[in-house]
Amino acid sequence: MIGSILKVQLFLFMLLASTWTFADQHNEIVWGVNVSPPFHIWQGEYENAGFCDTLVNTFERELPTLSQTKRKLPSRRITKLMRSNQHLCFPCLIKGSNYNKDFIFSEVTHAYPPHGVITSASNAQKLIKRFGEPLSFTQLAQSNYRFAQPIERRYGELQPIVEDYLIPSDHFQEVSGEGAHMNLMAMIATNRIDYTLDYKMLMTYFQRTEGQSDPDFEPLVFIPIKENQDKVILGAVGCSNNRWGQHAINNMNRVLNQVKSDSDFLQSLDLWLGTDRPRPEFSDERQ
CATH class of the missing domain: 3.40.190.10 (Periplasmic binding protein-like II)
Structure with missing residues (x-):
């Protein structure tokens, strides 16, 4: 009898522990960032002034109740971890591209002029x-x-x-x-x-x-290139395609209007993409 009670108590404890872990994980965002200026800038005159740096910093301000950490990793390692369903988001990916089809995406964060x-x-x-x-x-x-x-x-x-x-x-x-x-x-x-x-x-x-x-x-x-002339490229946050990633994306989409209108983020986009950069709110094209 005592053994049965202990088994039930152990089961309930493990269930509660897994629930707490699940809740903790779903109140966090883990960002994969790499050294690739002007997306991310780690040193020099423009340190931390890459527009993807600014995008992450803006999400941190707009989602203050979430735990947000940054992992500095090579780009190949980031995509490998995301494809293996590790808990990770990459702040600047091309939305809707065939080679990124394994990920889930936020709504559009910004737009690029063509390559x-x-x-x-x-x-x-x-x-x-x-x-x-x-x-x-x-x-x-x-x-x-x-x-x-x-x-x-x-x-x-x-x-x-x-x-x-x-x-x-x-x-x-x-x-x-x-x-x-x-x-x-x-x-x-x-x-x-x-x-x-x-x-x-x-x-x-x-x-x-x-x-x-x-x-x-x-x-x-x-x-400029003939094959993609006047084609706008849309950027978005990409996350691992699992329940954790979907929760992270849902949280980001909740505050995306504030992020896209944030003065620091807009200034960073102007600095690197130019003040004549395409505006995603005026574009329906997908690359």
């Missing part, structure tokens, strides 16, 4: 003369110009072109490690790589922080 080709000034005119302006990325990707990208970087509707023509070629290269984005900009500025594909803001950050400090660096040039 373009970033190259050196000496290469820019050659590329424009051969591939046009806006440039045909499909034709460029089939040429022998050397392309590189940070590991785990993806490019919305242009990604199939990268996968069909660049990744299988011998002029494709991935750049890994902390600071991969800016290392790649330096490689282009010294003509070790011919070009990359990305947002203009990466070039802007490099020019403001490193591009003028080294006489060996060529100026960089951003060339």
